[in-house]
Amino acid sequence: MSAIELTEDTGRSRPSLTLWVGVVLVGLHVFIALLTVVWTPYDPLGMTGGRLEAPSWAHWAGTDRLGRDFFTQIMLGSQIALVVGAGAVAIGGAIGVSLGILAAFASRWLDDALAATLDILIAFPTLLIAMLVVAASDEASLFTAILAIGLALSAIVARLTRILAKRVLLLDYITAARTSGTSWPGIVVTHVLPNIWPTLAVNFALQFGLAAIAEASLSYLGLGAPPPNASWGHLLQEAQGTVYTAPIGAFAPGLALVILVVGINLLADGLRDFADPTRSARR
Amino acid sequence: MSLLDVNGVDFSYGRGKPVLQQVSFAVEAGASLGIVGESGSGKTTLLRLLLGLTRPDAGTIALNGAAIDTRDSSFMRGYRRQVQAVFQDPYSSLDPRQSVFDIIAEPLRSLRIAGDHVALVAGALDAVGLDATSLRRYPHQFSGGQRQRIAIARAIVARPQVLLADEAVSALDLTTRVRIVALLQALSKDMTLVFVSHDLGVVAAACRDIVVLERGRIVESGRTRDVLARPKHPYTQALLASVPRMPEGLS
Amino acid sequence: MSNLVDIGNLSVQAGNRTLLDNVSLSIAPGERVGLIGESGSGKSLTALAAIGLLAPGLTASGSVQLAGQQVIGAQDRTLMPLRGTVTATVFQEPLTALDPLLPVGRQIAEPLRRRLRRDGRGPSRAELDAKVQTLLTQVALPDPATRSRRYPHELSGGQRQRVAIAMALACRPQLLIADEPTTALDVTTQAEILRLLAKLVADNGMALLFISHDLPVVARVVDRVVVMQHGVVVETGPVAEVFSAPRHDYTRSLVAAARSFDRALEGVA
Known part of the structure; x- marks a missing residue:
């Protein structure tokens, strides 16, 4: 009883340091991605220097095998990582949440079947599902990469949504809504989604990071956005042959990816405490 | 014809043991009925049947002579307008992410009741003794007793004929309990109260009539005063004897 | 005193x-x-x-x-x-106070064993079993021999609270x-x-x-x-x-x- 009392006045927590660091790291990528739409240091396709030059004031990350500015390409990579991340989470979220809600409301039989299917899908590595989707379409493109990763993520989102929704459906306010005459779709929109949203949002942020990694992996395998799209994975693959002579080529895109994913994970952790008042009260 | 007629209701979950067997009783308009039973008595199931959340295996439940058909959605909308409920746990019966206004207005929206919703909600809030500043606040800002008042406001906002209370005061502190029972009593002047509880004292305070359930069967019923003064069934006698009382004064 | x-x-x-x-x-x-x-x-x-x-x-x-x-x-x-x-404590909700994955008899045996050890005795299994039965009889759990092998969820609320009380008694607390x-x-x-x-x-x-x-x-x-x-x-x-x-x-x-x-x-x- 006293525990309940304790939670009342502590109120909402202030955004934590974790959240701020996450915001800065992710914000950096968003800023760069937006910037590249209107301006880049060099023409990404232009041969503006010697081949495989070391980093200098003129070329911060050196140049690639064709003499193109490497930093410009890494900046453009932000754009691709963010577009794929957002697109994949949008697709995965839409499909996953719908399926999860459906399973939560379904009859015992259908729910068991859906749950088993999701468990099997989750057992497949994200990359394998993505490769199958790309293989099924005629050629690899930015869109197939987004679709593939989105589909792979949807199983994870669906399973989480199903569990969260089932937990909410047991609560008395759902019974109260039914006896107030609210229809099942109405209950989903007014009660279930708002109550599972904070947890889902945190999960979406984490999925965003996974999507960025999956995109780099696909591109590395040549199954992602085709050149001249400068995906980090593609840059890594190109740098593979020259990794001993020009290690910056492998190091720089890798670092960009790590900064983005770490930033997103910190952001998700910070959001978790911030978005859910019942959790922050326990600090 | 009574307002609410429960006639020969049987119920069991799947192929399990029967939870309710041949349950029949009637509630007259304006009366107040307490349904008393312990865990396993079937009172929770009976309440779900009365709320139209589950269908009986046999028998009927009728409001104003019309039997409930849970598959007939337009009938159910009319039924829900007339039969509203207050639940036991005020911490789980209010959606934590809705404002008090949205919570209380839910039946008005969902049942598509015409009229000035703002005025109706304000009226209901006033009837349960909360002030209008509560409307924009959220459930976690209220105490257990205040939350139960909000839940009662939601139940009466559509002006139902029947108010079903499911252990509506069990989770509350003693002094709060007295006040909420008094509130329900006051409301029962305008609507019919059906109070499901394990607590004989609460039912004795709030209800004119009583039905005692034991393992899915009605073992005794009648005017509360008569039943408590001269309980006939051994179970009712045991129940009454088990209720702890305050010690007599110093002699 | x-x-x-x-x-x-x-x-x-x-x-x-x-x-x-x-x-x-x-x-x-x-x-x-x-x-x-x-x-x-x-x-x-x-x-x-x-x-x-x-x-x-x-x-x-x-x-x-x-x-x-x-x-x-x-x-x-x-x-x-x-x-x-x-001291030993009995809580409101015996279902959360008991370990759901252990038969109730073994849950009572645990504090009992601790107490006997402290008193300098390593009890034999038979002795421990007998003492658990005695405790369950003291708290008037019906049919203690069979019920001590049951899991908490297989008992009624009242029976679970009796088990929780037996656990408290096993410590022989002064309070x-x-x-x-x-x-x-x-x-x-x-x-x-x-x-x-x-x-x-x-x-x-x-x-x-x-x-x-x-x-x-x-x-x-x-x-x-x-x-x-x-x-x-x-x-x-x-x-x-x-x-x-x-x-x-x-x-x-x-x-x-x-x-x-x-x-x-x-x-x-």
Whole structure:
């Protein structure tokens, strides 16, 4: 009883340091991605220097095998990582949440079947599902990469949504809504989604990071956005042959990816405490 | 014809043991009925049947002579307008992410009741003794007793004929309990109260009539005063004897 | 004879909020004390403080002596042996207090084994089994031989609470703390558990700290009551005296509320 009392006045927590660091790291990528739409240091396709030059004031990350500015390409990579991340989470979220809600409301039989299917899908590595989707379409493109990763993520989102929704459906306010005459779709929109949203949002942020990694992996395998799209994975693959002579080529895109994913994970952790008042009260 | 007629209701979950067997009783308009039973008595199931959340295996439940058909959605909308409920746990019966206004207005929206919703909600809030500043606040800002008042406001906002209370005061502190029972009593002047509880004292305070359930069967019923003064069934006698009382004064 | 529990001017703070304010309370060996209050009164917190189980983040000042040992500021290591030998606790919801994955007999055997070891005896399995059966018979669990092999979810609420009480008895405590032990039970079961508690406390010469919001329930098992409101002790005295002539306004409102339901049962509402 006293525990309940304790939670009342502590109120909402202030955004934590974790959240701020996450915001800065992710914000950096968003800023760069937006910037590249209107301006880049060099023409990404232009041969503006010697081949495989070391980093200098003129070329911060050196140049690639064709003499193109490497930093410009890494900046453009932000754009691709963010577009794929957002697109994949949008697709995965839409499909996953719908399926999860459906399973939560379904009859015992259908729910068991859906749950088993999701468990099997989750057992497949994200990359394998993505490769199958790309293989099924005629050629690899930015869109197939987004679709593939989105589909792979949807199983994870669906399973989480199903569990969260089932937990909410047991609560008395759902019974109260039914006896107030609210229809099942109405209950989903007014009660279930708002109550599972904070947890889902945190999960979406984490999925965003996974999507960025999956995109780099696909591109590395040549199954992602085709050149001249400068995906980090593609840059890594190109740098593979020259990794001993020009290690910056492998190091720089890798670092960009790590900064983005770490930033997103910190952001998700910070959001978790911030978005859910019942959790922050326990600090 | 009574307002609410429960006639020969049987119920069991799947192929399990029967939870309710041949349950029949009637509630007259304006009366107040307490349904008393312990865990396993079937009172929770009976309440779900009365709320139209589950269908009986046999028998009927009728409001104003019309039997409930849970598959007939337009009938159910009319039924829900007339039969509203207050639940036991005020911490789980209010959606934590809705404002008090949205919570209380839910039946008005969902049942598509015409009229000035703002005025109706304000009226209901006033009837349960909360002030209008509560409307924009959220459930976690209220105490257990205040939350139960909000839940009662939601139940009466559509002006139902029947108010079903499911252990509506069990989770509350003693002094709060007295006040909420008094509130329900006051409301029962305008609507019919059906109070499901394990607590004989609460039912004795709030209800004119009583039905005692034991393992899915009605073992005794009648005017509360008569039943408590001269309980006939051994179970009712045991129940009454088990209720702890305050010690007599110093002699 | 010195007191088992001596709480003097105990104040507990969470940040800048005061949860307990100058609470004093003592329990003599064999004494049965009721701690009464509504939610937020600090009654459960007082009991937790008495056995040194305050949540981290709470700051306590004042004095809490448990069997002569200062609890405030003491290391958990020094308090651990006191819990279980001096005190044992029975909680409101036996389902959460018991391990769902262990048969109840084995759960009782655990504290029993600890106590016997402490007394310098490594009990044999047969001896332990026999003692578990004795305890289950003492708490009047029907058919103890079969039921001791059951898991908590296979027992009724009342039976689970009997098991929880048997676990507490296995420690042979000098003080039994019962925190709303019958609130989750049916009325008929509640009456049985109350009778059982009263008998066990008398038979074993234990002291009892009975925490409840329910006045008539408290009246059945204790001699003296302590009434708390908002973290403050507002009234204390022999139960018959306090309940028939309450001095504090708050106690008066509690007594009036409890009597109003009694009167309703008598048909004089």
